[in-house]
Amino acid sequence: MRTAYCVETVRSAERELMARLRDGALMQRAAAGLGAACAELLGRVYGSRVVLLVGSGDNGGDCLYAGARLARRGAGVTAVLLAPDRTHAGGLAALRRAGGGVARPGTAEAVIERADLVVDGIVGIGGKGGLRPDAAALAEAAERARAAVVAVDLPSGVDADTGEVHGAAVRADLTVTFGTHKPGLLIDPAREYAGSVRLVDIGLGPELPAEAELEALQHADVAALLPVPGSESDKYRRGVVGIAAGSARYPGAAVLAVSGALRGGAGAVRYVGPAGDAVISRFPETLVSDKGPRKAGRVQAWVVGPGAGDDAATVAEVLAEDVPVLIDADGLRLADRDTVRARTAPTLMTPHAGEAAALLGVAREEVEGARLASVRELAGRYAATVLLKGSTTLVADSAGGPVRVNATGTSWLATAGSGDVLSGLAGSLLAAGLSAVDAGSAAAYLHGLAGRFAADGAPVGAHDVAEAIPRAWRDVRD
Numbered sequence: 364m365r366t367a368y369c370v371e372t373v374r375s376a377e378r379e380l381m382a383r384l385r386d387g388a389l390m391q392r393a394a395a396g397l398g399a400a401c402a403e404l405l406g407r408v409y410g411s412r413v414v415l416l417v418g419s420g421d422n423g424g425d426c427l428y429a430g431a432r433l434a435r436r437g438a439g440v441t442a443v444l445l446a447p448d449r450t451h452a453g454g455l456a457a458l459r460r461a462g463g464g465v466a467r468p469g470t471a472e473a474v475i476e477r478a479d480l481v482v483d484g485i486v487g488i489g490g491k492g493g494l495r496p497d498a499a500a501l502a503e504a505a506e507r508a509r510a511a512v513v514a515v516d517l518p519s520g521v522d523a524d525t526g527e528v529h530g531a532a533v534r535a536d537l538t539v540t541f542g543t544h545k546p547g548l549l550i551d552p553a554r555e556y557a558g559s560v561r562l563v564d565i566g567l568g569p570e571l572p573a574e575a576e577l578e579a580l581q582h583a584d585v586a587a588l589l590p591v592p593g594s595e596s597d598k599y600r601r602g603v604v605g606i607a608a609g610s611a612r613y614p615g616a617a618v619l620a621v622s623g624a625l626r627g628g629a630g631a632v633r634y635v636g637p638a639g640d641a642v643i644s645r646f647p648e649t650l651v652s653d654k655g656p657r658k659a660g661r662v663q664a665w666v667v668g669p670g671a672g673d674d675a676a677t678v679a680e681v682l683a684e685d686v687p688v689l690i691d692a693d694g695l696r697l698a699d700r701d702t703v704r705a706r707t708a709p710t711l712m713t714p715h716a717g718e719a720a721a722l723l724g725v726a727r728e729e730v731e732g733a734r735l736a737s738v739r740e741l742a743g744r745y746a747a748t749v750l751l752k753g754s755t756t757l758v759a760d761s762a763g764g765p766v767r768v769n770a771t772g773t774s775w776l777a778t779a780g781s782g783d784v785l786s787g788l789a790g791s792l793l794a795a796g797l798s799a800v801d802a803g804s805a806a807a808y809l810h811g812l813a814g815r816f817a818a819d820g821a822p823v824g825a826h827d828v829a830e831a832i833p834r835a836w837r838d839v840r841d
């Protein structure tokens with residue numbers, strides 16, 4: 364499991380650790396990791412031109428000490444100081460001792476333009492709001508330059524706790540972060556600014572609380588969650604997932620939801636709705652019922668909404684069932700909030716940003732810019748688990764606990780119907796007995812991986828994604 368902690372938590376862990384260490388020890392650990400990462404990226408350090416963008420806090424200090432290390436190995440290192448009179452004194456002295464220098468006023472742009480490597484130490488976890496104009500100008504100059512850009516702890520200008528970006532921010536090829544990931548490094552839009560992320564151990568681990576603010580599942584975590592039949596299993600014990608989806612107008616949504624559900628680990632898939640013929644002709648193993656959800660027979664979890672059109676009655680009927688329910692697509696619009704809030708069995712809602720925006724009564728861009736706040740707000744309003752889809756998918760539970768983030772996907776997944784496949788897959792995992800948070804995050808993980816396998820650099824249809832789910836499943840369990 365990859366975990367991320369908010370600034371306040373990091374600060375208090377750092378205080379605990381620093382109390383036991385000699386002054387400056389943590390910064391030296393950070394600078395050593397940063398210097399090594401920069402050297403690796405440069406390949407040949409000797410003779411390279413390195414420019415340090417140095418703000419007035421400890422982030423600038425890390426940057427200066429790492430610059431000193433590179434200078435000792437023969438790099439030409441120049442520091443651009445944002446606030447010369449408030450620069451980290453020890454770091455600057457170390458840089459000078461190692462042979463590095465400071466850019467003359469007015470030469471920053473020209474120096475950056477000639478650099479092989481730019482190291483961004485403008486601001487780290489002490490950043491407040493969008494970058495100030497002088498800092499923003501440096502971020503923009505770094506983006507224009509041909510140099511590789513390494514961000515110290517965080518790309519300057521991104522919000523460490525939320526992943527929001529207000530105005531200009533540094534675009535890094537690599538971010539070297541210290542002690543723990545910060546939520547902003549894992550959530551878009553900030554994640555995109557971070558490039559690849561390397562975590563440097565500075566000994567903070569034991570000081571961090573057991574429960575993180577954000578979690579990203581990895582292969583082993585997903586493998587431990589996935590249901591695997593044993594010798595005592597039969598189709599009912601494995602779980603039956605009910606799909607109430609599709610309409611005369613959108614029969615395909617039903618087929619795609621079923622295609623995901625068949626690959627999700629439930630023992631049987633039951634379908635109710637007007638697209639039974641389309642479903643059965645594509646997937647003859649589906650148990651098709653022409654009665655409503657209540658009379659369809661045994662079901663351990665329902666998926667309702669994909670392609671449902673305006674069929675509010677079916678949504679209401681499903682929500683009245685005392686089993687886990689996943690609500691997607693049209694179902695999100697048709698579900699009554701108080702009914703959802705009153706449910707005692709788990710509810711998992713799976714909006715994309717546009718659907719979430721409609722439920723929250725805000726613009727889509729607002730949700731895309733503030734994913735973490737949006738998913739938490741929706742979960743609270745509906746007293747449910749909410750999975751917010753997108754380039755980074757977030758899963759939040761109204762009961763609190765770590766928010767899960769998933770980034771296994773690929774932008775090729777932005778194709779009609781791929782969300783229907785996800786809803787079937789997640790519903791199947793719910794039927795197999797996973798909690799709403801686990802079902803949602805494991806499904807997003809598999810779905811993203813399946814999308815990667817299916818696409819492999821070329822456009823795909825949603826059915827290709829469904830067909831690649833078994834490969835993703837095997838990859839995870841290998």
Ligand SMILES: NC(=O)C1=CN([C@@H]2O[C@H](COP(=O)(O)OP(=O)(O)OC[C@H]3O[C@@H](n4cnc5c(N)ncnc54)[C@H](O)[C@@H]3O)[C@@H](O)[C@H]2O)[C@@H](O)CC1
Pocket residue numbers: 377381389390393394418419420421422423425485486487488489490491492493494495498515516517541565
């Ligand atoms: N305390 C320690 O021993 C350690 C600190 N670490 C480093 O220290 C950093 C935190 O240092 P600080 O607490 O000094 O804070 P930062 O250096 O992150 O930022 C504070 C400085 O940035 C300026 N600033 C804030 N918002 C700004 C904005 N929007 N535009 C422009 N400038 C802005 C402030 O005026 C202040 O001078 C971490 O990110 C990490 O890089 C690491 O070395 C680990 C150990």
Ligand SMILES: Nc1ncnc2c1ncn2[C@@H]1O[C@H](COP(=O)(O)OP(=O)(O)O)[C@@H](O)[C@H]1O
Pocket residue numbers: 692715752753754755756772773774775776777778779780781782783784785810
């Ligand atoms: N840029 C992207 N990068 C990664 N995954 C994406 C991206 N855009 C969309 N996705 C994923 O693709 C799926 C699309 O779902 P959705 O928007 O509901 O599509 P539809 O309604 O057509 O089924 C979601 O799982 C979402 O997370």
Ligand SMILES: [K+]
Pocket residue numbers: 422483484485486487514515516517518519
């Ligand atoms: K930085």
